[in-house]
Amino acid sequence: MSHDACSLLGKSWYDYENFHIDWSQDTDRYEVVRRLGGGKYSEVFEGIDTVTSDRCVIKVLKPVAPKKIKREIKVLRNLCGLPSPNVIGLLDVVQSRGNPSLVMEYVENVEWKRLFPRLTAPEIQYYTSQLLLALSAVHDVGIIHRDIKPANIMIDVKQRKLRLIDWGLAEFYHPNVDYHIRVGSRYYKAPELLVGYKRYDYSLDMWSVGCMFASMIFRKEHFFRGSDNDDQLLKIMKTLGTEEFDSYLKTYNIHFETEIDSLLINYPKQPWTRFITAENRHLASSDALDLLGKLLRYDHHERLTSKEAEAHPYFNSIRLEASGKTDSASDSGFGST
Numbered sequence: 001m002s003h004d005a006c007s008l009l010g011k012s013w014y015d016y017e018n019f020h021i022d023w024s025q026d027t028d029r030y031e032v033v034r035r036l037g038g039g040k041y042s043e044v045f046e047g048i049d050t051v052t053s054d055r056c057v058i059k060v061l062k063p064v065a066p067k068k069i070k071r072e073i074k075v076l077r078n079l080c081g082l083p084s085p086n087v088i089g090l091l092d093v094v095q096s097r098g099n100p101s102l103v104m105e106y107v108e109n110v111e112w113k114r115l116f117p118r119l120t121a122p123e124i125q126y127y128t129s130q131l132l133l134a135l136s137a138v139h140d141v142g143i144i145h146r147d148i149k150p151a152n153i154m155i156d157v158k159q160r161k162l163r164l165i166d167w168g169l170a171e172f173y174h175p176n177v178d179y180h181i182r183v184g185s186r187y188y189k190a191p192e193l194l195v196g197y198k199r200y201d202y203s204l205d206m207w208s209v210g211c212m213f214a215s216m217i218f219r220k221e222h223f224f225r226g227s228d229n230d231d232q233l234l235k236i237m238k239t240l241g242t243e244e245f246d247s248y249l250k251t252y253n254i255h256f257e258t259e260i261d262s263l264l265i266n267y268p269k270q271p272w273t274r275f276i277t278a279e280n281r282h283l284a285s286s287d288a289l290d291l292l293g294k295l296l297r298y299d300h301h302e303r304l305t306s307k308e309a310e311a312h313p314y315f316n317s318i319r320l321e322a323s324g325k326t327d328s329a330s331d332s333g334f335g336s337t
């Protein structure tokens with residue numbers, strides 16, 4: 001599926017380089033309360049909007065890549081304009097002490113490393129469906145997130161609210177364009193990034209969804225945990241097998257050279273049932289394993305799209321609930337965005 005949303009939506013949608021950022025001037029409107037985190041490109045704080053006295057998040061962007069700053073603001077502005085469910089809301093764009101800062105809606109987030117091991121089967125279904133809802137909307141308007149991972153998914157358990165954050169690596173999809181492969185976070189990098197195949201698309205995000213889904217249903221913090229990019233590919237090959245890796249390379253005429261002996265060994269494809277333990281048996285249903293097997297494919301064109309994944313039988317029990325067709329007491333509301 002390479003529907004060309006960006007050319008349909010027009011230059012004003014995707015041309016972020018000629019996009020003028022009108023920084024709002026009331027720089028002292030937002031006060032910093034505490035530091036939430038930070039990285040190469042930004043420092044993130046909890047803040048207070050002194051006008052509304054609402055809590056907010058202030059993401060102070062480091063002046064490393066001005067083009068990247070424009071892209072992130074353009075993406076967030078585009079997405080806030082649309083009814084794109086479960087995407088973090090952009091409230092303001094201010095220059096505080098010379099640094100451009102994004103003010104976003106606050107989420108009473110439960111740290112995923114603590115939350116994930118406690119999620120019940122219905123909660124895994126619900127939050128995965130909420131993530132797919134966000135990606136379906138975003139992919140439909142020509143945007144790839146490119147850094148899907150648990151740390152970029154804020155979940156407020158009390159309000160059963162999920163928000164996809166950190167659009168700093170997001171890009172606009174255009175057919176027949178080569179993209180950078182040094183994107184994403186190692187454990188969630190798709191095979192195309194690891195073998196250097198640049199002609200990727202929205203399906204890049206669907207691999208990462210598969211990695212997250214596997215970590216939730218198998219209760220494994222990171223399902224493919226490589227020590228470097230080569231080891232990351234090795235971990236994937238030891239599960240998906242060498243045979244399908246080789247046919248993937250052939251399909252796309254990818255020349256993958258390596259001196260790593262372990263990458264040259266023939267690994268058998270493992271059945272997903274191989275990862276079931278007494279501890280995760282109640283989560284790894286046959287529907288869950290079927291869905292997983294349709295997301296974690298080497299060949300990105302074989303992976304389910306976000307919409308196709310939403311329609312998978314794994315979500316039936318919460319889909320029926322949403323339409324009120326079942327009278328099951330289990331609280332697993334669906335579609336409340």
Ligand SMILES: Brc1nc2nc[nH]c2c(Br)c1Br
Binds near residue numbers: 036105166
């Ligand atoms: Br955006 C955003 N980024 C964060 N980093 C840590 N916690 C965060 C929250 Br809550 C939001 Br909302």
